[in-house]
Amino acid sequence: MSEMTAAQAGRALAAERRPSGALGDRIFHGVTAVSALIVLALIGGIAISLLIGAWPALEKFGFAFLTSTQWNPVTDEYGALVAIFGTLVTSALAMLIAVPVSFGIALFVTELAPLWLRRPVSTAIELLAAIPSIIYGMWGLFVLAPVLAEYVQPWLLDTFGEVPLIGLIIAGPPIGIGVFTAGMILAIMVIPFITAVMRDTFEVVPPVLKESSYALGATTWEVVRSVVLPYTKTGVIGGIMLGLGRALGETMAVTFVIGNAHSIHAGLFYPGNSISAALANEFTEAAGGLYTSALIALGLVLFVITLVVLVLARLLLLRLSARQGQRP
Template structure:
């Protein structure tokens, strides 16, 4: 970890000296005039990752509860394996599926519906404006949600297994129904683990490259609309690394350094929360 960090710092030093701390917040990415900033890519990375965890977390909680508490074992076991197999699918396959299958369907169906029903609402309407292109921040977030769902489900399911059966039995014994046991006993018992799983999944989404590159649109612009094309740190590096040299190469390494630092702290915080949940 120290060697990777040192390598990134050394490679990014020319960009750091040239642009300083303003590099993180600048939204200008102009290779012609050799002016670079991480603002656009950082915005796309954070927003698409937040969309992913917001969508995937309630689904992951519901699936974990269903598998652990509601389904018989002869059904839950193969379903658990099927969900875990989603994590074995290469990210480029998710990206290709998202570009050729999901994005056209999303543009011609849900995006048109959201434009019709949400675009006129104050404040919220700005998030769902623009042309229904299929590719964009929202599409990238949904694809990422599919990718992080297995890790969320597995972590929450394991956390549920750590809850002593005596808590379930005593709750049923005093007359609680299944819904009350789940909402008032089980979920409060593992809330730290759920939060840790949330942050850990966020860290997984932050670093995703190929799937996001296919569906985010790869536009160096910041828009309030979730439908519009954007970029992320990983997709910017993947698209431009081969042709980069000099200050542009250093700026791409600086982007990698920003992503490294953000992901490191997010994952570290998640590990701390998970340990608290197991304590």
């Protein structure tokens, strides 16, 4: 009788707790849903505000705003092509430099470095991520740009200037200020973010998977290529997209070193401009309504570019998941 009483008491206690647990789950679900809706509302509000502010410029110039290289506040002629070109080129150059370097650092920290060296290297990476962007810009202007102008750019021009394709890419005056310098600054800035994500992602790979591969005679690179990367590809791509988003929207560091010239050149050593740099330099001087609207339209273009990049990254991840038979 006592055992039956204890069992009944246990069931009664569980029945008493179940409604409160269900209520807690519903509250938690509601809070998280509201948080997600707040994010969507903020993004939608930003998009609507940009569209309203940019509408006068878009209405006057139409699609030509995206294809024109004119930027003349005196005659109220504005085009976004120069800024779009500079944004895409500097970001692409930054990722071309940053992704291999970040991958190498993350691989060294997680697989090759001795235990006593892993923590100092990881701490240094985190410190680089904490440096304000304006400090990077000042360092680029007063330290990196003179070094590039005196040593790196003249050597590149003398060595590869006559090579047909490479010579066209590195053409321009070796003054240390230009698209090339801006791309290098961006690469230095995004390396800590990409490296930190890759490092944390590599560390979650189950040790038994790597140890099994080593036991079968695989080399370190074979383990990384066949075990680590397939297991962590989602995190790796996420880290790269995080770095690309930072590169696309970076303002002050690029403003210091890109040259702020409204012109398009094939050579990376020429001065150029970007969307964020144009906004930083000219927004305080925008007195006319059309001038301000054109700058807001640049911000809208940057918003759309970032959104497209994130959507493409998501589609890539879905495709990779589908190939593995996972639920997309």
